[in-house]
Amino acid sequence: MTINNHSIKDIETMLHNNEITVKDLVESSLNRIKEVDDRVKAFITVDEENALKKAEQLDQNPNKDAKLFGIPGAIKDNIVTKGLRTTCGSQFLSNFTDPLYDATVVDKLHKAEAITVGKLNMDEFAMGSTTENSSYQITHNPWHLDHVPGGSSGGSAAAVAAGEVLFSLGTDTGGSIRQPAAFCGVVGMKPTYGRVSRFGAVAFASSLDQVGPITRTVEDNARILEVISGRDKMDMTSAHEDVPAFSEGLTGDVKGLKIAVPKEYLSEAVDPEVKEAVMNALKLYESLGATWEEVSLPHSKYAAAVYYIISSGEASANLARFDGVRYGVRSEKAKNMLDMFRFSRSEGFGDEVKKRMFLGAYALSSGNYEVYYKKAQQVRTLIKQDFDNVFANYDVIMGPTTPTPAFKIGEKNFDPMVVYARDVTTVPINLAGVPAISVPCGFSKEGLPFGLQIIGKHFAEQTIYRVAHAFEQATDFHKTLPQLGGAQ
Amino acid sequence: MSHVSEDKVKQLADMLRLAVTEEEATRYTEHLNKMVEYVKCLEEVDTDGVEPMTHAIELKNVMRDDEPKQWITQEQALKNAPDHENGQFRVPAILD
Numbered sequence: 001m002t003i004n005n006h007s008i009k010d011i012e013t014m015l016h017n018n019e020i021t022v023k024d025l026v027e028s029s030l031n032r033i034k035e036v037d038d039r040v041k042a043f044i045t046v047d048e049e050n051a052l053k054k055a056e057q058l059d060q061n062p063n064k065d066a067k068l069f070g071i072p073g074a075i076k077d078n079i080v081t082k083g084l085r086t087t088c089g090s091q092f093l094s095n096f097t098d099p100l101y102d103a104t105v106v107d108k109l110h111k112a113e114a115i116t117v118g119k120l121n122m123d124e125f126a127m128g129s130t131t132e133n134s135s136y137q138i139t140h141n142p143w144h145l146d147h148v149p150g151g152s153s154g155g156s157a158a159a160v161a162a163g164e165v166l167f168s169l170g171t172d173t174g175g176s177i178r179q180p181a182a183f184c185g186v187v188g189m190k191p192t193y194g195r196v197s198r199f200g201a202v203a204f205a206s207s208l209d210q211v212g213p214i215t216r217t218v219e220d221n222a223r224i225l226e227v228i229s230g231r232d233k234m235d236m237t238s239a240h241e242d243v244p245a246f247s248e249g250l251t252g253d254v255k256g257l258k259i260a261v262p263k264e265y266l267s268e269a270v271d272p273e274v275k276e277a278v279m280n281a282l283k284l285y286e287s288l289g290a291t292w293e294e295v296s297l298p299h300s301k302y303a304a305a306v307y308y309i310i311s312s313g314e315a316s317a318n319l320a321r322f323d324g325v326r327y328g329v330r331s332e333k334a335k336n337m338l339d340m341f342r343f344s345r346s347e348g349f350g351d352e353v354k355k356r357m358f359l360g361a362y363a364l365s366s367g368n369y370e371v372y373y374k375k376a377q378q379v380r381t382l383i384k385q386d387f388d389n390v391f392a393n394y395d396v397i398m399g400p401t402t403p404t405p406a407f408k409i410g411e412k413n414f415d416p417m418v419v420y421a422r423d424v425t426t427v428p429i430n431l432a433g434v435p436a437i438s439v440p441c442g443f444s445k446e447g448l449p450f451g452l453q454i455i456g457k458h459f460a461e462q463t464i465y466r467v468a469h470a471f472e473q474a475t476d477f478h479k480t481l482p483q484l485g486g487a488q
Numbered sequence: 489m490s491h492v493s494e495d496k497v498k499q500l501a502d503m504l505r506l507a508v509t510e511e512e513a514t515r516y517t518e519h520l521n522k523m524v525e526y527v528k529c530l531e532e533v534d535t536d537g538v539e540p541m542t543h544a545i546e547l548k549n550v551m552r553d554d555e556p557k558q559w560i561t562q563e564q565a566l567k568n569a570p571d572h573e574n575g576q577f578r579v580p581a582i583l584d
Contacts, residue, residue, distance in 0.1 A: 098567050100560050193544035207543055236550050237543070305527040316504065323505075325577050330570035337582045342507040354506060358516050359523050361500045362492065375530050377540030382533065384541060433544020458545060 003028045004163020004481060008071055008220045011166070015070055022062075022070035022115070026055040029072040029117050033164045036484045039145055041137045042159035044077050045085050046118040054115050066113035067227050073167040076156045077119040078126055078202040079103045079211065088202050089122040089152075091135035092328045092348030103200020104235065105169060105211050105228040112227045120155030120168060124350045125319065126176055126204045128152050129422070130407075133352050138409060141184060142482040143448055147406040150180030156214045157184035162484055167215045167224050171201055173208045174307050175401075175426025178438040181214055182401035182451025185440045185477070187221045187468070188214045192459045193433035194239035196225075197232030203318040205311035206237070208430040217478055218439060218469040222246035225461060241459050249462045250469040255289035257467060258394045264300040265399030265453075269421035274400045277442030277450045282398065284474055285467075295394070297386040302379050303431060304423035308356075309363045309376035310431075315353075316360030322348065384432040391457045396467055399425055401438040401451030425453060435461050439468045440477035449477070491524040492517060 001024050003011070014020045030048055037043055051072065058070050075081060078088040080099040087093045102110065109116070123133040131139040131154025139154045141147040142162040149158040153170030157180035160168050170177040172190035181188025189212045196211045203209060213224035229243040261282065266275055282292050324330035324344030331343030349357070363372040390397060403421040429436045434455055441452035452471065456464040472478055497517045501508045508516065562575050571578040 095570070096568055100564050100567070194547075233552060237547060239545060299533070302530055302533060305530050308523060309527055320505075324570060325579060326565070327568035328570070334580055337579050338505075339507070340580050341505040345505050346507040349506075355516065355519050355523075357504050357506070358497065358500055358520050361504050362496075362520060362524070363527075365500070365503075372527065372530075374540050375533075375535060376527075377542060378535035378538040379530055379533050381538050381541040382535070384544075431544070 001025070001028050002032070002163070003072070003166055004032060007217050008068070008166055008223055011071065012069070016064055022055040022058040023052065025070055026051050026072050026115055026117065029165055032162070033117070036162050037164060039140060039484065040142055040158050040162045040164070041139050042120055042155040042162065042164060043074065043118045044087055044089070044121050044136050044155070047084055047116065051115050051117045058113060063113060067223065068109060068112040068114035071114045071167065072117045072165050073109065073114050073169070074118045074120050074156070074159050074165045075106060075116055075168065076122055076153050076170050078122060078171060079106060079169060080200040080202070081106055081116060081119065084116070084119065086119065087136070089124045089134040089136065090348065090350065092322055094135070095329055096327050101200065104197035104232045106200065108228050117165060120159055122155055123152035123352070125202070125315070125353050126152040126171055126173055127315070127352050127356055129175065129179055131155060131180070132409065133350065135350060140409070141406050141448070142484055143185060144406070144446065146408055147448065148183065148409050150183035150406060152176040153214065154180045157181050157186055157188065160184070160186045160214050160216060161482055163481065167213055167220060169211055169228070170214050171204070171209055171211050172430065173204050173311060174423070174430050177212045177214060178401050178436060178451065178453060179426055181438040183406035183449065185449030185480070185482070186214055186216055187218055187437065187439050187478070188212065189221050189225060189437045189461070190429065190435060191225060191229065191461055192239070192435040194237055195229050195241070195435065195459065195461065197230070197235040197238045199232055199234035205314035206318065207314060208311055218465055218472050219247055219250055221437070222250065222465045239459070244462050246462055246465050249466050251466060252470045252473055254285060254467055254470045257285070257290035257396065259285060259290055259292035260295040260390045260394035260397045261292055262297045262300065262397060262399060263294050264297055265425050267421055267424070270400060270403040271405070273442070273444050274403060274405070274450050278398070278400050278452060281441050281452045281471060284471065288470060288474065292398070295390050297390065297428065299379065299382045299386050300424050300428055303383055303428040306376045306379045306383065306431060307423065307427040308359060309372050310380065312356040312360035313364045313373055314360070316357045316364065319349070319353070319357060324348070380431050383428050387432045387434055395463060397455040399453055401425060401453040405444045405448035405450055429455055434458055435464055437464050437468050439472055441471070441475070442477060443480070490521055492520050
């Protein structure tokens with residue numbers, strides 16, 4: 001069998017009717033990894049032995065009511081997995097082979113009987129947007145192998161797009177789930193801040209980070225979020241909110257839906273093909289009974305500056321825990337303890353991580369705190385108010401997930417206008433803490449995917465899924481698979 | 489335009505417990521100055537009387553019961569450590 005053209009629901013039916021076993025399913029995932037991952041390079045670690053062992057256990061002892069019974073998935077490598085190496089894409093943690101516990105999200109997946117087949121590549125400590133900034137390997141976009149998959153959850157998006165697993169988990173601090181999902185033509189959800197526990201997700205910027213699912217379809221995505229969401233007493237910032245059955249609200253009905261389209265998300269820096277795809281999506285929604293109007297999120301242009309100050313400040317504090325004492329690689333050079341910290345951290349952290357630590361430490365240092373950090377927090381309030389104002393009159397906000405399709409590997413000289421436009425569509429969402437999804441909405445002439453971003457009110461994931469699902473059902477973009485060869 | 493000196497960057501490196509070479513100090517100073525120049529755009533925003541936002545959603549202070557529980561054993565705590573001895577983390581001399 002092959003898994004890469006089936007939904008989780010299909011698979012569930014096949015398992016239920018005994019057409020396939022869990023072992024068939026896991027083997028097909030592992031075979032696909034063997035077939036394509038030397039080209040895609042999405043995985044840092046594949047855990048074949050334990051995945052097969054678990055599959056056999058489930059076949060012998062089936063609990064077919066479990067929500068993700070036997071479903072093979074993979075986890076971004078900054079989410080800890082008990083006994084399975086967790087590197088954060090950094091050489092600093094290359095020897096962190098034996099984490100002591102599962103992150104809450106992983107524990108919840110396993111309780112639902114999903115099977116973890118491995119750990120996925122990422123930009124080091126989730127800092128980057130191409131997955132080129134990993135200490136291990138460069139992940140390739142399954143649609144065009146000379147292009148980036150996006151990042152920082154590039155391995156998570158590429159693994160799903162390449163049909164290696166049915167779902168993956170990523171993390172999103174400033175766009176790190178949605179942007180790679182858009183670049184790889186898959187569905188990626190950044191939930192409301194607090195919807196999903198961050199316990200065991202290695203912290204980058206604690207007031208922005210969220211874990212979320214990447215899948216091929218909206219329904220699959222809703223199922224995974226249903227499983228991983230909810231209050232966790234191990235994460236004091238996780239929300240006391242009920243978790244609706246997201247996958248059961250996919251009615252296809254968007255009649256009367258009021259869509260807001262921020263003019264800031266469709267600036268001149270947006271590629272004309274991307275703009276056309278978004279306009280076509282809006283027309284489709286109109287034909288389904290929704291209405292849309294242009295609005296403004298006036299503080300969007302400051303979002304990138306606010307984001308860099310706040311996320312780097314939080315990162316410089318969070319990364320203090322890497323000291324070469326309890327875990328991680330210790331420098332061989334050090335003769336005393338202070339040098340052990342300094343050398344281990346200098347050798348362990350990559351360039352981008354250090355740049356952000358310097359900015360963060362600078363913005364937080366005495367005399368600068370008011371000028372930079374507090375100022376950024378105040379502008380963050382204004383950015384959130386922009387969203388509150390629009391959501392007072394509209395149900396969802398839409399625009400492109402990214403202003404362009406995926407760029408080429410090694411293409412470092414970005415047009416500053418494009419870089420700015422890129423941050424404008426993703427970063428404000430994390431600052432405001434609202435949920436947003438990216439769904440495939442078209443392809444460039446070169447065959448690279450685009451994403452439509454649908455943003456909702458706090459804890460309105462159910463609305464987002466319903467709206468995204470209606471679009472998906474009316475289009476065929478999610479049915480096209482990248483041409484990697486092998487069994488499709 | 490220069491906002492941050494190389495000396496300041498070396499001082500930050502010290503606080504961050506990072507060893508930097510002269511070449512790195514120059515490079516990080518250059519980058520930090522670019523970033524500081526960029527984030528200066530926030531100066532044009534009127535934030536008088538605006539509350540700083542510290543959290544994305546409204547959070548109440550949450551109390552939990554203060555109960556002792558088994559978390560990890562000493563042996564487990566040492567499992568991933570680069571160096572340990574007699575059940576404790578081992579580090580180089582604190583004083584030279």
